[in-house]
């Protein structure tokens with residue numbers, strides 16, 4: 148696979164009269180061709196700063212970036228025609244229709260007018276293209292924004308929070324649109340807070356916290372690296388749960404008692420649980436791994452924001468997660 152985007156060691160410090168604020172602290176990211184790549188991070192972690200730096204809107208203080216193999220910002224003019232982006236939510240004239248808006252943008256960008264109908268079709272606005280933008284719903288405005296970024300037939304589309312403010316139906320439409328674009332061969336980078344959506348839409352993700360990358364890879368890889376070692380255990384009704392918990396704890400298990408079941412926190416080998424309990428004549432009626440989703444990984448990684456010199460890398464987390472018991 149070839150990388151459409153490579154960022155390494157990106158640094159950005161905003162300076163104002165009030166002092167300096169480090170927004171990016173050696174940030175790295177790779178987006179492979181043909182992927183829908185999710186860019187995740189809590190508020191203020193540096194997503195918009197990264198995207199603005201990439202597009203030459205602000206100057207970095209260090210690091211390297213390439214888009215489609217060309218070093219940017221130096222060679223941005225050569226690749227600018229291949230990159231479509233919506234970074235700050237674009238403002239359109241409310242009195243113009245979608246078609247007029249796109250037609251104007253096409254003229255300004257030297258794009259063939261035939262593209263206007265093509266992009267209206269792609270984003271699903273063709274039927275409503277003759278209506279004024281001010282009568283549009285938020286979801287339709289977002290789609291118009293995507294349409295404007297698609298005019299020049301980009302190979303690489305960058306969207307900052309495209310699902311922001313959309314209801315579940317609007318989000319689903321956006322998801323379908325992203326898939327359509329990706330299937331047509333485009334590489335898409337999108338930042339988002341809506342993790343369940345990212346998990347559904349994206350092939351791969353980068354998670355940023357406090358200006359540094361804390362996880363990256365395919366969604367499946369990131370989830371696998373943070374595979375939960377928690378197991379839910381249920382016993383037959385009437386069986387002594389406390390006795391079972393005690394026996395497990397004595398063997399080194401971390402047990403949390405719930406109403407009608409208990410959770411073993413460090414069960415990297417669930418068979419140990421059944422074996423040990425059976426040894427005490429206690430039989431398990433249910434043993435279920437507690438599943439991990441992107442949201443829980445995100446919280447795990449970003450809940451404790453990295454501090455200077457003590458950055459939690461994926462490997463550290465994976466190394467500590469492997470501690471078993473009773474082995």
Ligand SMILES: Nc1ncnc2c1ncn2[C@@H]1O[C@H](COP(=O)(O)OP(=O)(O)OP(=O)(O)O)[C@@H](O)[C@H]1O
Nearest residue numbers: 161168169170188189190191192193194195196197
């Ligand atoms: N123009 C600016 N001047 C000073 N500080 C800024 C400026 N823009 C952003 N910052 C700071 O840089 C940090 C990163 O901001 P950024 O907008 O990149 O975060 P973000 O990940 O996009 O957040 P959000 O999810 O809220 O959009 C924040 O601490 C923010 O306050």
Ligand SMILES: [Mg+2]
Nearest residue numbers: 194195196307
């Ligand atoms: Mg932002």
